[in-house]
Amino acid sequence: MSYIGRGIDQIDNISTLDNLSFNGSDATFNLTQNSVAFVPVSADALQIQIDGILQSGNYTVSGSTVTFDFTPSGSSVCNGIKHFGVGVMTSVSDGAVTEAKIGSSAVTEAKIASSAITTAKINNGAVTSGKIASGVIPDAVSLRPNAQPFIINGDMAVAQRSTTQNGIGDGNSGYYCIDRFRFEEGNSPAAVWTMTQESLTSGNAYNAGFTKALKMDCTTSDDASGHGDILNVIAYHSERQDAHRWKKGTSSAEKFTLAFWIKATKTGTHTVELRDSANDRAVSASYTISSSDTWEHKVIVFPLDTTGAIGTGNGKGLSIYWCLHHGGNYGSQSLQTAWAGSSTAKRYTGQVNNADNTSNNWHLTGVQLEVGEFTASTLPAFQHQSYGDNLERCQRYFWKLNTDNAPHTIVGGQAGNNSMYTVWFPTTMRATPSTSFSGAITEYYHGSAGSSNSSRSITSMNIGSNRTNGLRFYFSKAGQSGLISWTDWVDTTGKMTIEAEL
């Protein structure tokens, strides 16, 4: 059947060129259309017929010339030249363009309409972290909005006991300023320190979001040449029941990433130890202070430990020890960088002596301990808690009742030869707490309705019943009468200290 439809001369971009004239000697000819030079798209776009034969594959084009592989004879006749230009097909049937017809990298961003890629077009697991621009997801905290950081008071914001304590040295292991961070010493080092809750107003740690730090100021130096077992560390102790998140002692155990901001006068190698008190296993790591008295951020990965489950309960579980200085016996062998039974000789090997000069200072803040392995660039952001939340967590271990936070009065009554009172703790404490009383408060009492009040100064107390959530205390009446009594805690020096630390 012959072609039915519009003549090809009527189709846009199909051109009829001028016929060629052969002379029997030339093989190259100019291509023209209406005597005007014509540049074809390619040799394949030309259809040349000579002496009634359609030519194919025996010529090339360059610019507006065509060159045959042979020399047409002078008697040959060019029957016609057609040029099939770009865009002959102006409409494609639905479904006609297959994947194979689209070149590699041929679909550019401009060819994809806004909102054209739907969720259904993204495979499960296909969006990797590399495809998420920096800052789009603020930080890992947004993925755990209800979680609390493992380290309590890592920003050093809470200091219930005091904001400064001098003269800390031999025999003074204990909590002094920053809640949850304990000064510990061993075997009578000569070094003496002042511990302070330091306020930050500049520097790298301040710029990272921290306004408080723990500062240790060496006030009596110690060249550590004396007793080999002397030691000064800053310690953090956690409860066993909080530490299983690392799955220590199981085949699924995970690594520990410890991060903190530190500033020290002494540059060089410093050490920090992670210790599992439940199993007496430990691992240490060293880090370098590069610049003296400059805040530096350290991110340290400790290995996982498939031995020794920490267990549960409120006893001492995972602890962190930052070494300040030590005698030779704490570093006589290579640092223990893999979990193993605790070995004194491998705990702090290489540690510089922060106590060798009274001009030395050591500062710490921004402490966080994460599950898994992180680098400085992948570390989840520090989880800042409100001061109130932070304080409440600290009060599980320590709180005090004094003129700053006690109710105006605590009402009691006569019990035997004593006046008896009850105070409820702000939160359930880790264990039944130890209690101490110092200073003086005023106790008022009267024996019957209408009688006038009597008062006396109280400087000592006794404990009746003690629980993790409350305390009954009493004062000896010492022969004084009175059925109803109350204590006044406003504008007094009296302070009751309640402590259940690890």
Added chain:
Amino acid sequence: MNIKKVEWLYDPIDSDKKISYKVTTQEDVIWFVPLDESNSDYSLVQQWVEDGNTIEEAD
């Protein structure tokens, strides 16, 4: 806590019941330490006793 002296403290209502240690430190600070093994000060008192010291009856 540097212990100087430890005394038994009895319940003021049930005078036969020991309820706490009354610990006097070297700095003459008095601490009431509960008879609770989870309390770290309780452990210090036990160590102090193991070191050869004796808990006294209250004055």
